[in-house]
Amino acid sequence: MSRIKLIKGDITKLEIDAIANAANSSLLGGSGVDGAIHRAAGIDLLEECRTLNGCPTGEAKITKGYKLAAKYVIHCVGPIWNGGNNNEDALLESCYTNALKIATNFGIKSIAFPNISTGIYSFPKNRAANIVLSVVEKYLENNSIPEIVYFVCFDDENYNIYKNLIRE
Ligand code: AR6
Numbered sequence: 001m002s003r004i005k006l007i008k009g010d011i012t013k014l015e016i017d018a019i020a021n022a023a024n025s026s027l028l029g030g031s032g033v034d035g036a037i038h039r040a041a042g043i044d045l046l047e048e049c050r051t052l053n054g055c056p057t058g059e060a061k062i063t064k065g066y067k068l069a070a071k072y073v074i075h076c077v078g079p080i081w082n083g084g085n086n087n088e089d090a091l092l093e094s095c096y097t098n099a100l101k102i103a104t105n106f107g108i109k110s111i112a113f114p115n116i117s118t119g120i121y122s123f124p125k126n127r128a129a130n131i132v133l134s135v136v137e138k139y140l141e142n143n144s145i146p147e148i149v150y151f152v153c154f155d156d157e158n159y160n161i162y163k164n165l166i167r168e
Pocket of ligand 1: 009010011022023024029030032033034035036078114115116118119120123153155
């Protein structure tokens with residue numbers, strides 16, 4: 001059975017071990033999925049984030065999930081798309097890999113990712129999906145935890161891109 005699953009919808013609703021966030025390097029909230037996660041988790045999430053001293057692009061940090069059904073939030077800072085020659089691909093790859101490494105270290109069996117960087121940060125969706133699926137597949141081949149990775153697509157375009165790639 002495949003350890004990669006696709007969901008269309010709102011990541012804040014998932015009853016799962018961990019959800020990833022598409023944060024910015026301040027880790028102090030924003031709009032998009034970051035705003036939705038902070039609203040759903042409540043003010044205690046922001047309080048914990050304040051203790052983390054931010055996070056560099058391409059890296060990830062974990063907090064508790066507070067009022068979310070998810071036990072943890074893994075805050076990932078994806079790259080801002082700036083034409084494609086500014087290390088964007090490698091930085092996108094590394095934020096997924098770093099989130100997965102944290103999941104392995106915390107014994108997180110199920111984790112859901114939003115389509116990091118493909119909203120406000122303007123990373124081309126098709127290019128991002130190809131990078132992300134190949135890096136996550138490779139990680140799962142070499143690690144038994146997490147057991148399951150969900151990709152949660154909020155917009156139709158990302159959902160259709162992932163659906164077609166996962167089918168291939
Ligand atoms: N559930 C799942 N996915 C969602 C949700 C949701 N509730 N809401 C939006 N998306 P974005 P970025 C999708 O812009 O491009 C913030 O201000 C959305 O359709 O949230 O990494 C941060 O603080 C898109 O596919 O994140 C940063 O400053 C994906 O989430 C900046 O935005 C990512 O879009 C990060 O920009």
